Structures are given as C-alpha cells and as structure tokens.
Amino acid sequence: AAGVIQSPRHLIKEKRETATLKCYPIPRHDTVYWYQQGPGQDPQFLISFYEKMQSDKGSIPDRFSAQQFSDYHSELNMSSLELGDSALYFCASSLASPGEKLFFGSGTQLSVL
Amino acid sequence: AQKVTQAQTEISVVEKEDVTLDCVYETRDTTYYLFWYKQPPSGELVFLIRRNSFDEQNEISGRYSWNFQKSTSSFNFTITASQVVDSAVYFCALSEAGFLNAGGTSYGKLTFGQGTILTVHP
Numbered sequence: 001a002a003g004v005i006q007s008p009r010h011l012i013k014e015k016r017e018t019a020t021l022k023c024y025p026i027p028r029h030d031t032v033y034w035y036q037q038g039p040g041q042d043p044q045f046l047i048s049f050y051e052k053m054q055s056d057k058g059s060i061p062d063r064f065s066a067q068q069f070s071d072y073h074s075e076l077n078m079s080s081l082e083l084g085d086s087a088l089y090f091c092a093s094s095l096a097s098p099g100e101k102l103f104f105g106s107g108t109q110l111s112v113l
Numbered sequence: 114a115q116k117v118t119q120a121q122t123e124i125s126v127v128e129k130e131d132v133t134l135d136c137v138y139e140t141r142d143t144t145y146y147l148f149w150y151k152q153p154p155s156g157e158l159v160f161l162i163r164r165n166s167f168d169e170q171n172e173i174s175g176r177y178s179w180n181f182q183k184s185t186s187s188f189n190f191t192i193t194a195s196q197v198v199d200s201a202v203y204f205c206a207l208s209e210a211g212f213l214n215a216g217g218t219s220y221g222k223l224t225f226g227q228g229t230i231l232t233v234h235p
Contacts, residue, residue, distance in 0.1 A: 033221050042204060042225035043158070048217070055217025088156060096213050096220050099146035099165055104158035 002026055004105035006091050012111045013081050021076040021108045025093030031055070032074045033102060034066060035090040043090060049074060050096055081112045115140040117207050119226035126195055127234050134190045134229045136205030142166075144210040147181065147188045148223065152202040161203075164188060195233045202228045 005024040013019050025032050031050045035043040045058035049068035060066075063081075068074040078085060088109050092102040116139040126132045138147065149161040162172060164181050172179045176193045192199055205226040211219040 106157045
C-alpha cells in the first residue's frame with residue numbers, strides 16, 4: 001500500500017540558509033500535517049492543510065511557511081535557518097474525520113550547522 | 114489545554130519480561146481520542162492503536178494490550194513477553210474532538226507525551 005513519502009531523507013544546511021522539505025500524502029487523503037521533533041523531544045504540531053487550504057497552525061515560526069499544491073503534495077519552506085531548527089520533520093496525512101489516525105512519513109532529518 | 118504525561122522516560126527489561134508503559138492525559142473535552150505510536154530506531158512513527166473517549170473496553174492485539182480508564186485519565190500499554198524488536202520510543206498522544214468547517218479542520222492535531230524509551234535486552 002502507498003505510504004506518505006517525504007524527501008529528502010536527510011538535509012544539511014548552514015545557518016541563515018533556506019531549506020525546502022517535500023511531502024507526498026497517501027492518495028485520496030484530504031489532510032496533510034507537518035510535525036517537528038527535536039532531539040529527544042516529542043513531535044510538535046506545526047501546520048495542517050485541508051483540501052489544499054491552510055487549516056490549522058501550531059507553534060510554527062514566522063520564518064517557516066508551507067503550502068499544498070494542486071496535486072496534493074505539500075512543501076515546508078524554512079528560511080534564515082537557525083541551529084535550533086535541527087530536528088526531524090514529519091509529514092502525515094489522513095482523511096479529515098474525528099479521531100482519524102495519522103499516517104506518518106519517514107521524516108526528513110534536518111541538520112543546521 | 115490538553116496535556117499528555119508519560120511517567121517513565123526510560124525502561125529497560127530483559128527479553129520475555131512483561132512491561133507496562135504508563136500514560137496519563139488531561140483534557141476538557143468530553144469527546145477525545147487517544148493513540149499510541151511506536152518510533153523504532155529507524156525513526157518513523159508507526160500507529161499502534163486508537164481509542165475514543167466513549168469506548169473503555171480494553172484491547173488485546175497479540176502481545177500488546179491497552180488499558181483505558183477514564184476515571185483515572187489513563188491509557189496504559191502493556192507488552193507481554195517482550196522481544197528485542199520491541200525496543201523503540203513509544204508515544205502516547207491525544208486529539209480532541211476537533212472541527213471541520215469551511216475554514217478548515219483541527220482534526221489530526223495531536224498532543225504527544227514525552228515518550229518512553231523502551232530497551233529490551235536479549
């Protein structure tokens with residue numbers, strides 16, 4: 001069965017650079033989520049999209065932006081990277097339904113040097 | 114605000130031992146959903162179980178079992194006869210009832226606990 005696909009798997013950037021993470025949700029899933037997991041931390045909700053429209057926001061820095069495209073893939077753009085942005089970034093998808101389980105991708109490990 | 118607390122940061126057991134991971138939650142909603150996810154060393158988050166607030170039946174799936182008690186706001190996870198492959202970080206998570214309207218949806222906004230690192234030694 002198709003799963004959530006994220007790319008790249010690993011990304012190394014310098015401070016103040018920009019990074020773009022991509023996510024391809026499971027076909028027919030109408031909602032995409034981005035989560036950030038710092039080292040030794042639990043995943044934190046960043047932002048979600050429902051039917052290609054931004055739906056809900058969590059603790060996402062202003063330096064980050066995201067969008068969902070007509071083919072339902074989503075991109076998380078991070079600018080002016082800081083050392084503290086080093087984390088595992090997960091994308092997940094689901095159907096918009098109460099208590100629906102989220103299917104997570106394998107994550108993108110971002111290292112900011 | 115909702116909160117999930119996993120009391121054990123790390124647990125170490127020897128193979129074939131039973132182990133219970135504790136999870137306590139706080140929410141003001143009367144309708145909510147509880148989850149357990151497993152994060153093996155490879156890093157992905159794997160869904161294990163979902164429980165809604167109206168279903169207090171315990172569940173068993175192979176060596177895994179879950180005990181949901183609304184009276185104590187707990188949703189504990191037990192692995193029977195643990196194996197080395199069970200070694201992972203386990204997260205308990207909560208989502209509230211949420212909404213879906215023309216402006217979007219809050220479904221899927223999970224609040225995770227801090228995670229419990231389980232190490233099973235041969």
